[in-house]
Amino acid sequence: MARFLSLFRPQPFLGLLGRRNPTFCNMSMDSQARETFRAAVEAVQPDTVVRQSIERNGDSVVIDGCRLTLSHNLHLVGFGKAVLGMAAEVERILGDHLVRGVISVPHGIQQTLQQHGKSHLLLEANSRIKVMEGAKHNLPDDDSLKAAEGIKQLATELTEKDLLLVLISGGGSALLPAPIPPISLQEKLDVTRRLAAAGATIQELNKVRRALSLLKGGGLAHHAHPAQVVSLILSDVIGDPLDLIASGPTVTCKVWPEEVSSILERHKLLSSMPASVTQVLARQGPRWKENDKHSDSPGEALNAVIGSNTVALTCAGQRVRELGFRPVVLSPGVCGNVRLVSRLYGLLARFACSREEPPPEIAAEVLRLGPEVGVESWDLCRTMQVLGEERAEGWGATCVLAGGEPTVELTGKGRGGRNQELALRVGLELRGLELPPQGPVFLSGGTDGQDGPTEAAGAVTDAGLYDEARAQGLDIDSFLSNNDSYTFFSRLSAGERLLAPGLTCTNVMDVHVLLIPAIPIKIS
Numbered sequence: 001m002a003r004f005l006s007l008f009r010p011q012p013f014l015g016l017l018g019r020r021n022p023t024f025c026n027m028s029m030d031s032q033a034r035e036t037f038r039a040a041v042e043a044v045q046p047d048t049v050v051r052q053s054i055e056r057n058g059d060s061v062v063i064d065g066c067r068l069t070l071s072h073n074l075h076l077v078g079f080g081k082a083v084l085g086m087a088a089e090v091e092r093i094l095g096d097h098l099v100r101g102v103i104s105v106p107h108g109i110q111q112t113l114q115q116h117g118k119s120h121l122l123l124e125a126n127s128r129i130k131v132m133e134g135a136k137h138n139l140p141d142d143d144s145l146k147a148a149e150g151i152k153q154l155a156t157e158l159t160e161k162d163l164l165l166v167l168i169s170g171g172g173s174a175l176l177p178a179p180i181p182p183i184s185l186q187e188k189l190d191v192t193r194r195l196a197a198a199g200a201t202i203q204e205l206n207k208v209r210r211a212l213s214l215l216k217g218g219g220l221a222h223h224a225h226p227a228q229v230v231s232l233i234l235s236d237v238i239g240d241p242l243d244l245i246a247s248g249p250t251v252t253c254k255v256w257p258e259e260v261s262s263i264l265e266r267h268k269l270l271s272s273m274p275a276s277v278t279q280v281l282a283r284q285g286p287r288w289k290e291n292d293k294h295s296d297s298p299g300e301a302l303n304a305v306i307g308s309n310t311v312a313l314t315c316a317g318q319r320v321r322e323l324g325f326r327p328v329v330l331s332p333g334v335c336g337n338v339r340l341v342s343r344l345y346g347l348l349a350r351f352a353c354s355r356e357e358p359p360p361e362i363a364a365e366v367l368r369l370g371p372e373v374g375v376e377s378w379d380l381c382r383t384m385q386v387l388g389e390e391r392a393e394g395w396g397a398t399c400v401l402a403g404g405e406p407t408v409e410l411t412g413k414g415r416g417g418r419n420q421e422l423a424l425r426v427g428l429e430l431r432g433l434e435l436p437p438q439g440p441v442f443l444s445g446g447t448d449g450q451d452g453p454t455e456a457a458g459a460v461t462d463a464g465l466y467d468e469a470r471a472q473g474l475d476i477d478s479f480l481s482n483n484d485s486y487t488f489f490s491r492l493s494a495g496e497r498l499l500a501p502g503l504t505c506t507n508v509m510d511v512h513v514l515l516i517p518a519i520p521i522k523i524s
């Protein structure tokens with residue numbers, strides 16, 4: 001008769017491989033998934049990433065391998081949800097050379113940071129940096145327009161002796177609006193709003209924003225010429241494309257009006273564009289005025305990505321290794337429909353947990369599905385190889401880490417977010433995979449601490465989700481069809497599966513953690 005025996009790898013062998021040093025062996029799988037997410041977020045804190053990217057030696061500073069000399073010539077501008085903490089750290093490190101600065105940050109952020117006890121991310125009372133709050137609800141408004149004007153003014157006054165440090169993070173586009181005349185702020189806002197509502201991707205949205213802005217698409221670097229410009233960027237876009245993060249204000253790029261028109265056309269908006277937008281798109285030559293003092297300057301800058309989803313996943317991997325799991329990073333670029341993404345995680349869990357050699361159909365479906373959600377075949381094969389090795393070598397615990405920004409097709413009117421919906425769907429995919437002592441656990445969380453318009457960042461699920469919901473009278477399918485994942489997780493077991501770290505002060509998109517426990521071997 002078949003019997004099951006828990007055969008975990010002998011500890012000395014594991015020590016040799018350097019994989020297992022389980023510091024939290026008493027933690028539940030749920031807690032370990034949360035701890036892994038915490039480590040991911042911790043790694044991309046605004047002050048941490050700045051500290052790690054600036055090396056100060058006396059009156060010189062090395063950034064991204066480039067040595068720069070300081071002589072009380074440092075100016076600073078910034079825009080984005082995380083730049084307040086970034087600016088505070090820059091001022092701590094280089095404050096004695098700082099002449100002045102202006103940053104554009106989300107409405108209410110200073111008060112919120114104060115309330116959350118995060119005063120280390122706030123500027124000192126005697127700071128030389130002016131903080132301007134605006135862009136309520138992540139939309140450009142008069143306040144962020146004023147901040148953008150202040151930033152443009154500062155940049156325009158610089159000389160070749162100056163160094164301009166630019167701090168950029170997600171949300172920067174809305175915090176730096178500078179529409180090319182005669183486009184008004186309201187018209188630009190309408191264009192971006194309508195595009196977003198039509199389902200345009202962030203790549204499409206920011207290509208359009210670039211074409212209509214004085215500061216995006218290299219405009220800020222252009223206005224700062226002939227000063228030296230260095231940007232420190234916390235990326236919230238898949239693949240870390242410099243020209244698209246916050247619409248690339250320090251990355252000179254040519255605008256192709258045909259490309260912009262085709263994006264508008266694709267979303268059926270071209271024919272209803274205001275006359276001002278049509279006029280700007282029809283212009284030939286440089287976007288900046290002919291009489292502009294820098295009209296022919298290239299506006300070159302050093303652009304350094306100092307924090308990204310990849311950094312978060314790498315640090316999460318280190319943490320989960322300490323917890324006793326072998327980490328494998330699937331991809332930092334998971335995108336596409338959450339339905340397909342959840343299917344992929346379900347298949348990977350099945351592949352990892354299969355007691356026999358996994359049926360080839362699983363690997364085939366993984367390879368077919370992966371590219372549809374932004375994961376390269378090479379990464380899928382590498383991940384399955386690690387999962388397969390663990391099984392072949394004796395069922396060690398593994399952790400698949402990934403990140404990115406999947407999408408949800410909104411058909412209902414409920415409250416939720418893409419992370420909670422993904423976790424809910426993966427929970428369904430894992431159904432039936434309950435292996436002793438515990439089956440796989442999946443966590444999906446937004447690194448900014450907020451998943452859609454909800455108070456949670458995401459949720460943690462496992463194979464027991466379906467039965468747990470049923471026992472509590474909750475019908476998962478009806479919550480899913482109403483995009484009501486937040487209500488579902490709030491009601492289920494008093495909300496204990498919700499991931500709610502609160503405001504994290506950073507944003508490198510989402511993090512996915514699939515923990516596969518060490519599995520007992522079947523001895524016949």
Ligand SMILES: Nc1ncnc2c1ncn2[C@@H]1O[C@H](COP(=O)(O)OP(=O)(O)OP(=O)(O)O)[C@@H](O)[C@H]1O
Binds near residue numbers: 138170
């Ligand atoms: N009820 C819902 N269920 C599932 N997803 C939702 C729901 N409502 C909104 N969303 C999704 O949430 C996303 C917006 O959430 P969020 O504000 O976290 O986005 P974001 O892209 O992370 O923004 P940012 O990068 O500015 O923080 C959109 O992709 C939207 O489709």
Ligand SMILES: O=C(O)[C@H](O)CO
Binds near residue numbers: 244245247
């Ligand atoms: O501000 C923006 O454009 C988005 O957050 C992407 O960087």
